[in-house]
Amino acid sequence: MKTESYQNSIYGIVAEFADQEKLIAATEKAKDWGYTRMDAFTPYPVEGLDALMGFREPFLPWLAFFGGIFGAIAGFGLQYWTSVIDYPQNVGGKPNNSWQAFLPVTVETTILFAALAVILGMLVSNGFPHPWHPIFNAPDFERMSTDRFFLCVEARDPLFDLEDTRHFLESADALHVSEVYDESETNENEDIFPARSEI
Amino acid sequence: MKMHTDILENQPVETKRDALIQGDQTLESVTSKVSSIVFEWNKHPRIWYVSLLVAFAFLGVLTVGVAWLFYKGVGVWGINIPVGWGLAIVNFEWWMAIGQSLLLLSAGLLLMRQQWRKSISRILESTAIFAVMCAGIFPILHLGRPWVFYWLMPMGPNILGLWPQFRSPLVWDVFAMSTFMVVAILYWYMGLIPDIACLRDRTKNPTVRVLTGVLALGWRGSARHWRRYQTAYNIVAGLCVALTISAYSFVSFDFAMSIIPGWHSTFLPVFYVAGAIFEGVAIALTIIIPLRAWYGLQSFITDVHIDWLAKYLLGSNMVVVYGYFTEVFYSWYGGDKYDKLVLRNQMFGHYAPLFWIMIACNVIAPLILWSPRLRRNISIVFIVAMFVNLGMWLERFISLITSLSRSYIPSTWGIYTPSIWEIAVFIGSIGLFLFLMCLFVRFIPLMSLTELKTLLTSDERGKNNSP
Structure with missing residues (x-):
């Protein structure tokens, strides 16, 4: 039951990279593999990344x-x-x-x-102001604006598969690969904020 | 070809000295250097507190000056007929020139893909906005009835059913200035969005996180967002170039459209814009040289940057000197006796000492920078920049006052001396500028992190990227 609800609310699988070359290589690979629904998150504009992902701004x-x-x-x-x-x-x-x-x-x-x-x-x-987005749940994402590069293959991609996509990104020289969910896990929240009666 | 590149690669010493980012910098070290100035507020150098104190003192002078002016009216100033425009308009022009030319520098260098712009763009843009804020107080104070200043905007007809007089250059100024403020602030804020997001991600203070979170609009560095962001940023930079050149030309139309001798010339807008760039570069040097020393930014704002600014000062100096010669030539070749009178009055009349000081500051002093050795001496560059600041203020004063004080009929001749209340408002406007600069250094990342990181990871990092 629980797994099912996770399956429904999964946003995508995120890989974290140490530099822009590795990110570009991984994006190229993902494109060749056939992924279409993906996005990259970088501290500064990386040249050519948008074109790799088939994005144009006319x-x-x-x-x-x-x-x-x-x-x-x-x-x-x-x-x-x-x-x-x-x-x-x-x-x-x-x-x-x-x-x-x-x-x-x-x-x-x-x-x-x-x-x-x-x-x-x-x-x-760009959809601003957009104060919250599932990608902010990705571990280590606060380093996006400093020195880390993220590639996210979104769950709505037709080729998306929890196992396969994870293996694919792990093989792309990533520091970490993690699943990102649309909502933060309720169990964890209960641990951090104990019920009112307990206080 | 191959051999050439090999030779270049074997010169690490040369490349290192000219690199636009010095030292062993990483993305992390750049980010922490810039954000620590904002976060570690108790580690600001003592000079920051001193500046703030001076700014408050000058703001006090401004308050007193403005209060007395509002109580008594513009009669407390030294202006009268024939010289109806005094220090207030001189200061308006002077501050306006700084604002327009610094934004023009920032946007123009972006369009010309100058890499050395990247570490000073934020300082240029902020200074531009603050300078125009200072400029903005003068025309309003100069109005006889400052409380109805909004009648200048077409916000609906006033009590007599009248609209602004759109054939008047003074109304053009209102539009030029308000457009400048809106576009400059948006351009500046756009550049800030990714940097605010960076502060949001790095802060440990929950209040600051909420505040920066709201201001960052939810920036997440998405590649799609970057694409749109860069497209928009480049377009707005292009618009800023058109905006600043047009807006300062319209400021000069206040004079050029009138029939006062010495003002009535199609050459005036070009001359004013060139002078503005000259003055703007000098102000940029005046701001950047102390800032980089006090905050230890020498690895980002290197001697190469100062050298480039000094060269821009020289380049714009040549245009300004050419302008002085052209003015003399026009009066002689045009043969208009009133024009000749104005020129003779400037050089040998009541205000002649100011004219020759101006020539010394604007024409003679910058010549020092032709020597590469002296140009690389930071103190000398700073002193020359201070001379130019003074010289450009005097230029505005002379072109405004001498023409008004010696008009067509000797019976309308008169001498203008600024009153202490005009000087108080000028000093006060410097205080306002200093105060805004202190706030800027305290709360806003001094350099654009986005631009610095692009520079750090690009191939041009080690090159002295020259046009």
């Missing part, structure tokens, strides 16, 4: 482009509407639609909205 530059176009229209539109439609004023005989004088603000709003679009787009497409 979306963000376009977001910046359309954000910029929106900003340009919004910025110029604001000035046109306030100076020509809502409250036209004759200032020194200049035309109401002095479009040359409206360009600086238009430039700034273009940059503002392009930057906002690409930064928010990055955060949203």
Whole structure:
């Protein structure tokens, strides 16, 4: 029964590596093996890793482009509407639609909205804020941000198998290989935090 | 070809001296060095406490200066007709130039793939944001009615149903500055996210863990996240380059768009941006040289970095000197007598001593750095940078005040002397800057861990990566 519930909530199998070369070698091997649902966790961007895992990002530059176009229209539109439609004023005989004088603000709003679009787009497409994730359960994962490299083959991979995947990762020169579950084990929690009546 | 690389590989001494990260560093040692400055708050050098004390004293001066100004009005300043723009606008320009050019340096060097940028980018970006915060207080204080400063933003028509006057360069400034603040802070925060995650993973204090956990947004270093992160970071860097150049050009439009002699010139924006870069590099040296000495960062911010900054100071110096010559040439070749008057007044008029001090600081002093031996003497570089800081402040003062004090009709001529309250606000703004720098050193990783680790593991580590 218990094993079954673990089976249901397993997130994946994680291998820990000491340096980026070993991680890249393992990822290449996993790719050749046919794994498709995997992710790597590294302290700094490792070049070529995303391409190895078949990940491409064609979306963000376009977001910046359309954000910029929106900003340009919004910025110029604001000035046109306030100076020509809502409250036209004759200032020194200049035309109401002095479009040359409206360009600086238009430039700034273009940059503002392009930057906002690409930064928010990055955060949203990464799913941030995302304070908790099963991968944080992996032993030693607090060293991810310092000097360790992790490769996770996720349970939703069609080739995923507890035994086989574990053996596969162990053969890839990993420091540790461990199973990661979607929820922390309740038994352990009870040990650490004794029931209220016992206190 | 093969032989060449062999020869290069057999020169370990040369490579070692020029390496951008010195010593036997590992990922762990780099991380612990940078994070220990944040975590071991009781181990800050005594100079940090002294700086904080000085900052508080100056902030007190700022408070008194601003309180008196708000109580009495802008009449307590020395400004009057004809010189309606005084020290406040000089300081605004000076701080603004620092902010724009430091962000331009950080983002521009990223786009040019300069490896030596990696250990100083965080300092450059933070300084840029703090400088623009200091700049921001001046235009607001300068308003006759500072409590309705928000009328400058199109936040809905004011009580008379009026909107901001979009044909005015002063309104362009409002947009330039607020866009700069938003984009610069987001760019800076984006660079910080993986570093905050690192602090989150290393701290033993539960409160700090919750705080950093919230700020890190749940960063887990996923390869997919890194891909999107880098794409976005590079795009925003490109936007920052466009932003800083445009924003400081718009600051110069405050002058160039008017018809005051000496200001009314299409050359002014270029000249101002070049001057800003010159000043920004000098400020970067002024900040980086003490910081690396006090916090023992010599293995990361090496003499190579200082050397590169000094060379950038020389390069921008040449553009600025060219600008001075062009101004003289324009007045002579243009033949406008009012323009000539302004120039003669700058060189031989009431403010002439300031002009010649400026020439000594901006033109003569940097020439010392042409000598490689003197350029590698850190104290000399620091002193030259201080001269340039002074010189660039004087340049803003001269170009602003001399033009206003000698306008078209002799009956509108006048002399401007700053009052003590203007000087108080200037000193106060330095205090605000110092205070923010102290907080930055205390709470934020001084160097970008992500960038340092990329540098450490890349092939370029040992090379003096030069353009």
